[in-house]
Amino acid sequence: QVQLEESGGGLVQAGGSLRLSCAASGGTFEKYALAWFRQVPGSVRDFVASVSMSGINTHYAPSARDRFTISRDNAKNTVYLQIDSLKPDDTAVYYCAAGTIFSSRWVETRDYDYWGQGTQVTVSS
Numbered sequence: 373q374v375q376l377e378e379s380g381g382g383l384v385q386a387g388g389s390l391r392l393s394c395a396a397s398g399g400t401f402e403k404y405a406l407a408w409f410r411q412v413p414g415s416v417r418d419f420v421a422s423v424s425m426s427g428i429n430t431h432y433a434p435s436a437r438d439r440f441t442i443s444r445d446n447a448k449n450t451v452y453l454q455i456d457s458l459k460p461d462d463t464a465v466y467y468c469a470a471g472t473i474f475s476s477r478w479v480e481t482r483d484y485d486y487w488g489q490g491t492q493v494t495v496s497s
């Protein structure tokens with residue numbers, strides 16, 4: 373069983389950057405593909421990006437390809453999401469997730485087995 377804990381969210385002005393972190397414990401980190409989702413109140417949780425077990429392969433939602441970068445450090449059991457040129461529309465709770473398969477088709481919440489509690493990102497205009 374993997375436990376995930378996100379950090380790094382906060383209040384940022386538009387145009388700024390944030391790096392979100394998600395630390396994992398309780399499992400073999402390298403066995404899991406990892407992903408970031410985000411959710412605003414009243415909406416579904418949307419896929420943002422995923423990274424393969426090795427960290428070599430990544431997949432992004434079309435809306436995230438220009439300003440978001442996902443990476444992982446298997447030595448630190450941590451996955452990151454770098455967000456640049458933040459926009460007010462990026463305001464959301466960001467969640468990390470772990471799953472056993474890396475695939476560009478895995479973009480639904482049901483594809484992932486473990487979730488963190490989320491970290492709030494608020495972008496002011």
